[in-house]
Amino acid sequence: MSVRVRIAPSPTGNLHIGTARTAVFNWLFARHHGGTFVLRIEDTDLERSRPEFTQNILDGLKWLGLTWDEGPFFQTQRLDLYRRKIQELLDQGLAYRAYETPEELETMREAQKARGEAPRYNNGHRHLTLEQRAAYEAEGRTAVIRFKIDDDREITWTDLVRGKITWKGKDLGGDMVIARAATATDIGQPLYNFVVVVDDIDMAITHVIRGEDHIGNTPKQILLYEALGAPVPEFGHTPLILNQQGAKLSKRDGVTSISDFQKMGYVAPALANYMTLLGWTPPDATQEIFTLEEAAKQFSFDRVNKAGAKFDWDKLNWLNSQYLHAMSASALTDLLIPYWQAAGYEVDWIAKRPWLEQISALIGPSLTRLDEAVPMTRYLFTQDVGFSEEATRKLQQDGSAAIVAALSTALSQSSELTESSAQSLIKQVATDLGRKEGQLKPILRAALTGETKGPDLIQSWLLLHQQGWDTARLQAALAIVQ
Numbered sequence: 014m015s016v017r018v019r020i021a022p023s024p025t026g027n028l029h030i031g032t033a034r035t036a037v038f039n040w041l042f043a044r045h046h047g048g049t050f051v052l053r054i055e056d057t058d059l060e061r062s063r064p065e066f067t068q069n070i071l072d073g074l075k076w077l078g079l080t081w082d083e084g085p086f087f088q089t090q091r092l093d094l095y096r097r098k099i100q101e102l103l104d105q106g107l108a109y110r111a112y113e114t115p116e117e118l119e120t121m122r123e124a125q126k127a128r129g130e131a132p133r134y135n136n137g138h139r140h141l142t143l144e145q146r147a148a149y150e151a152e153g154r155t156a157v158i159r160f161k162i163d164d165d166r167e168i169t170w171t172d173l174v175r176g177k178i179t180w181k182g183k184d185l186g187g188d189m190v191i192a193r194a195a196t197a198t199d200i201g202q203p204l205y206n207f208v209v210v211v212d213d214i215d216m217a218i219t220h221v222i223r224g225e226d227h228i229g230n231t232p233k234q235i236l237l238y239e240a241l242g243a244p245v246p247e248f249g250h251t252p253l254i255l256n257q258q259g260a261k262l263s264k265r266d267g268v269t270s271i272s273d274f275q276k277m278g279y280v281a282p283a284l285a286n287y288m289t290l291l292g293w294t295p296p297d298a299t300q301e302i303f304t305l306e307e308a309a310k311q312f313s314f315d316r317v318n319k320a321g322a323k324f325d326w327d328k329l330n331w332l333n334s335q336y337l338h339a340m341s342a343s344a345l346t347d348l349l350i351p352y353w354q355a356a357g358y359e360v361d362w363i364a365k366r367p368w369l370e371q372i373s374a375l376i377g378p379s380l381t382r383l384d385e386a387v388p389m390t391r392y393l394f395t396q397d398v399g400f401s402e403e404a405t406r407k408l409q410q411d412g413s414a415a416i417v418a419a420l421s422t423a424l425s426q427s428s429e430l431t432e433s434s435a436q437s438l439i440k441q442v443a444t445d446l447g448r449k450e451g452q453l454k455p456i457l458r459a460a461l462t463g464e465t466k467g468p469d470l471i472q473s474w475l476l477l478h479q480q481g482w483d484t485a486r487l488q489a490a491l492a493i494v495q
């Protein structure tokens with residue numbers, strides 16, 4: 014049997030890290046077995062689904078490298094199939110129309126609560142006569158379609174992650190709603206728990222791998238597989254992603270969607286690598302850096318943890334920095350240009366490519382995230398960069414004026430600037446003024462970059478020199494030291 018798995022996001026929000034991590038596990042499992050990874054967009058919630066969320070989900074999966082083999086399929090384009098299948102259940106007497114109003118259902122729940130019972134549907138309309146149905150319809154009531162659940166059933170499956178799980182039919186809340194807003198002649202709007210099963214059968218899904226929050230749906234869905242006469246697939250429920258407090262990672266934790274991580278300057282292979290480790294331990298637990306393809310070779314569900322996976326920013330940052338540090342200057346430049354552009358920096362991105370790559374080579378080894386490049390290189394892209402408070406203080410220290418003046422004169426007399434000539438120039442000025450180089454350099458940095466910290470000073474100077482801005486910077490510094 015060839016493995017077929019799917020990711021089935023609802024486009025009611027941007028691609029969430031939890032969904033993306035579940036997509037990673039599905040992808041790894043499919044690739045490990047040479048199987049098929051299907052993408053299905055569960056857009057039946059018309060009020061909350063939006064095309065821009067669908068786009069965000071597709072972009073996010075592609076960006077992460079989670080290529081799918083079939084789809085995207087859209088549930089809203091498959092409504093006929095769902096309606097036909099509901100009709101089959103109605104014809105077989107396995108489902109029925111129920112006419113209680115929301116108020117009647119609420120009264121039922123209140124009464125159950127008052128008796129200390131768990132709220133559930135009392136299956137009250139399971140056996141309506143034709144006359145009773147006609148009377149409700151004459152009243153103008155719409156119906157829901159309910160699938161019969163046998164209270165005496167026990168439903169058991171062996172979960173790929175959690176082992177044997179058993180549910181009792183009586184704990185499933187009574188006959189379940191599979192469509193709403195139905196009329197005597199119309200099926201209405203089919204709902205999640207039903208359509209997901211119809212689709213998984215139709216798409217021949219062999220393993221349903223999804224978040225732990227769906228465990229309670231699985232026994233109901235198993236009953237639907239049986240009713241629809243289809244083999245029951247394997248199920249695997251992946252652990253939740255938790256915040257530092259151990260609660261489910263939610264919108265309140267700030268960054269949760271893949272596009273947010275992307276904007277913050279995490280690179281796709283690092284984030285994919287990190288998500289792989291969120292709940293899975295490779296056979297060699299010391300191996301932390303790998304591509305999705307490498308992980309796929311070793312992936313199995315017996316190394317997926319049951320316990321929730323704590324989201325660890327330090328670990329993600331560390332991984333991201335490892336990827337950034339290993340990147341070529343050219344690849345890094347491709348990734349940095351959009352950040353520089355978004356920050357409003359302007360240069361001729363084509364003609365200045367060699368200069369940009371030198372910048373990437375300079376700052377690459379100290380980057381943790383791509384967005385850090387923006388403040389780090391401001392002095393190279395902003396002509397009138399100004400001086401920070403610390404830099405101003407440094408430049409206004411006793412003795413700074415003479416140093417800046419001497420550096421400025423020496424620079425104006427030097428024909429070309431190279432790494433070694435820059436070094437000799439500093440040495441010469443230090444000797445002339447009877448100072449140590451270590452005293453000069455912080456002042457030179459403050460003058461050239463407007464900051465007291467930053468990338469390697471000599472390299473920064475050379476890059477600034479290529480822009481033709483170093484002389485003017487020393488002049489501007491002179492103006493504030495005097």
Ligand code: GLU
Pocket residue numbers: 020021022023055209222223224227
């Ligand atoms: N549409 C569901 C969700 O986004 C997925 C359901 C499933 O995987 O079975 O949570």
